[in-house]
Amino acid sequence: MVRRPSWAGWHRRDLGTPADRATFTTLHTASQAAPHLRAGLTRDGAVRSVRHLRTLLGTDAVALVDTATTLAWDGSGGHHAPAASGHAQPVLRDGRTLVLGPAEIACDDAACPLRAAVIVPVTSEGQVVGALAAYVPDVGASLVRAAVEVARWVSAQIELAELEASRTRAVEAELRALRAQISPHFVHNSLAAIASFVRTDPERARELLLEFADFTRYAFRRGGEFTTLADEMRNIERYLELEKARFGSRLRVQVLVAPEVLPVVVPFLCVQPLVENAVRHGLEGRSGVGKVSLGAMDDGARAHIWVEDDGAGCDPEVIRRALAGDPAGDSIGLGNVDARLRQVFGDDCGLVVETAPGAGTKVSFRVPKYAPGVRPD
Template identity: 60%
Template sequence: MRWRRSRRSRLGGEADRATFRTLHTAGLAAPALREGLTTASATRAARHLRALLGVPALALTDDRAVLAWDGSDDHHREHAARLAQQAVASGRTTVAGPGDLDCRRTGCAVRHAIVAPIVVDDRIVGTLQAYADHSSGALVRATDEVTRWMAGQLELAELSGSRTRLAEAELRALRAQISPHFVYNSLTTIASFVRTDPDRARDLLLDFADFTRYSFRRHGDYTTLADELKSVERYLLLEQARFGDRLQVTLRIAPEVLPVVVPYLCIQPLVENAVKHGLARSDGVGRISIVAHDAGQSCVLEVEDNGAGEDPDRVRRALAGDTDQDSVGLGNVDQRLRTTFGDDHGLVVETAPGAGTKVTVRVPKFAPGVSAG
């Protein structure tokens, strides 16, 4: 019994409980800060930051204006912008005393303000201001530590925003990258059927219209695998009309994976590469296989061709974003998959000269924050 009581004391002492409370409170503030420093995020984070510091009032500002105030004695809010500008100008933590705050209200709990600049990537983006009835070295150090932790969260927000903007820019580039030759050749093929087979020409024209409408749509970063594969099917119908028996396609899609959400335009570039490489042997038949199957918590999709294959080093450079590589969209798709689902979900490419190419995509069936628009 003595051993059990002693063990409980070590695990459940006041120091442990204080640590748990601090970590829990910091965890409550983190999601808002990872959205960046805005009025909305500052308002949500301020009360948790005030709890971390244990002060009567707290303000968050950008480099000029007050974004949020939490706590009592909000008549001091009028001083926050001026104090922020002074701290930004000096670039260091400052302590404002009763003379700086000029407060004559009886019973006011605020007599001092500790103002710490928030530095992100060597830029001062705002300040954290802790208001209290007294100033101490411990409170100054605590304010500095919380400010440094905040800066880390805001850096993560900027990184996330940069990756999102990069993915959006790459998606726009991918839309623009739809081959003009494909458009020209598709329309030429459709025109060739107008007299000999007008019904087929009409159907192909509708497929072309649907394909281009999907490729250039302006809403949503994500789509279902079903919609993505419908667009791929239209693309392949147009290519088969052009190449005839030289292009043979096999599709094996498990119905249960059709609702899985994937980044928009993440399958088509893989199929376009497969067609291009599958037909690289001028005297041969290009065989393209597209397989999607259930793998427990994940969906696995494989695009394979029997074409000329590729130098693995060249593929690695394409996945790394080398714009000199002509593998259509591989680096784009790989980056967007990693941004959406994590670095474990990039493309896996198996290839060698003369051995064809197989590209495997593994995506989770469900991912937080990922839904078809």
């Protein structure tokens, strides 16, 4: 007879040596504080994290201050909270750890245990942005060392928050740049195509105008770093409907998308610019029919996405410059899309471009079906 392990019994066992248990407790407490500090040194984050910081230090009270005010206080002696910002001013000015004694801390309440404090700077990118203050009856060397380490850990979380904010600003700037690249080409041509139907086929003009409105609503939406492949493909259908109105029978489109990859999350506007390139380079400058193919297929743990045209092709050196971000390049958003794919999923998920003069162009990439932290907005 095989007996199943008793998980309840396992939880009752200790976690090893006292040092092991202390390490586990410290890491667990830090993990509870970290999410609240990842938005930066804000009042809400300070209020939610300060009790965990006090647990880490084991002190009677802990305060978090920024350069202007006391953000949060936890522990006894709450009447000292308004003064914490004043206590921290020398630290905020020179960035040095400060130990205060009864002359600076003691109050008229004989029952108040707070008689001393150690105050440590909290920094971000080399600048003092706040301070951590630990209040106790008496300051020892071990508390100073512990407060310095906890403040360094808080500083690391604040810096990570700033890095995330910088990354978000960079992505938003890239999307604005991409939208600026798309709009001059697409808006003029679409409106011209719609205008051509106003007298001859008003109903068709109305349908195209609605497609144009839906396309621009999606393309110029506020925020949103990621979307699903299904939403991206729906918007590409709108784009192609407008281009077919412009080129008529000269544009042939083939779409092959496996249903199982439609929920895959991709960077916003990562496929449409490739399709726009294919239409431009596949049809413009030629009098005959041009074919554009696009598809997305299951590829194990990844989705394989491609766009291909049978146009004039291109010198590979021109493509290399476009991928490097050369603003003089003729490919709409190619470097932008490549950079965002690599930033989110890694270098092996960047664009692969196959082209040569007279041989058409195929652009493809692979993205994981699931990536931690990547979800549609």
